[in-house]
Amino acid sequence: MNFVDLLSPACALFLDFDGTLVDIAPEPGAVTVHSSLVPTLGALHQYLGGAVAVVSGRPIAEIDEFLAPLRLPTAGIHGVERRTAADVLVRAAAHPLQAVEAAAMALGAAHPALLIEHKQASIAVHYRRAPELEAVCLATMQDAIDRSPGLTLLRGKMVVEAKPGGASKGLAIEAFLNEPPYAGRVPVFIGDDVTDEAGFSAVQRLGGLGVKVGEGPTIAHQRLADPGALRQAFDTAMATKATARARA
């Protein structure tokens, strides 16, 4: 892929976090932010006139902590919350989590290898340390979701999550694209997980490009090997643009 061509000032760039900007780690708190990432994202944000946003399954507050001191426009919890470029926080309707919370806590108590993540509007059960528990996690969460109006099941990398049904990464990207400075630009979304397919679908329907990071089936039209390849491509693109500007 030629990121130098892709990253023109006419594009709006939407970025997933885990598995895309950072490598997957054994647990959510253990990810490492590469030293070049924050300066590179800052340079991209400036180069694209502010038309960059993170679109993550994590809460916005966690993304802010990982990327500090950079504070980008961000959609969190798969689009349930969204901080616009004008710094306005928009939240989708919340739905009662008691049934899924109780089911997840009982599951965690029965199987200490599971990690239960509370994200205000959603509950995630991570089974990375016990992959053999996938089926029981899936069945238990689906049963609790069936008793929880408004919630839907989302699967990700070694995780099953109950989240509000009215939000998705695709809808979050479309909302950004209705606002400045994203409106009228060619959208590019880069992600790695099944949860990112809704984002690929949205940008490609709107004439843009989806870029899948890593292996696995996807509807994205382009692919990169891993987060390291993406960071390298960004660094190369920014260096090339800087050289071109210096020569002009």
Ligand SMILES: O=P(O)(O)OC[C@H]1O[C@H](O[C@H]2O[C@H](CO)[C@@H](O)[C@H](O)[C@H]2O)[C@H](O)[C@@H](O)[C@@H]1O
């Ligand atoms: O949409 P993303 O920004 O990619 O976030 C997706 C989920 O990422 C986190 O879980 C995943 O990454 C962990 C750290 O690498 C890994 O241990 C876990 O197995 C993955 O599922 C995060 O904890 C979730 O809340 C996000 O939804």
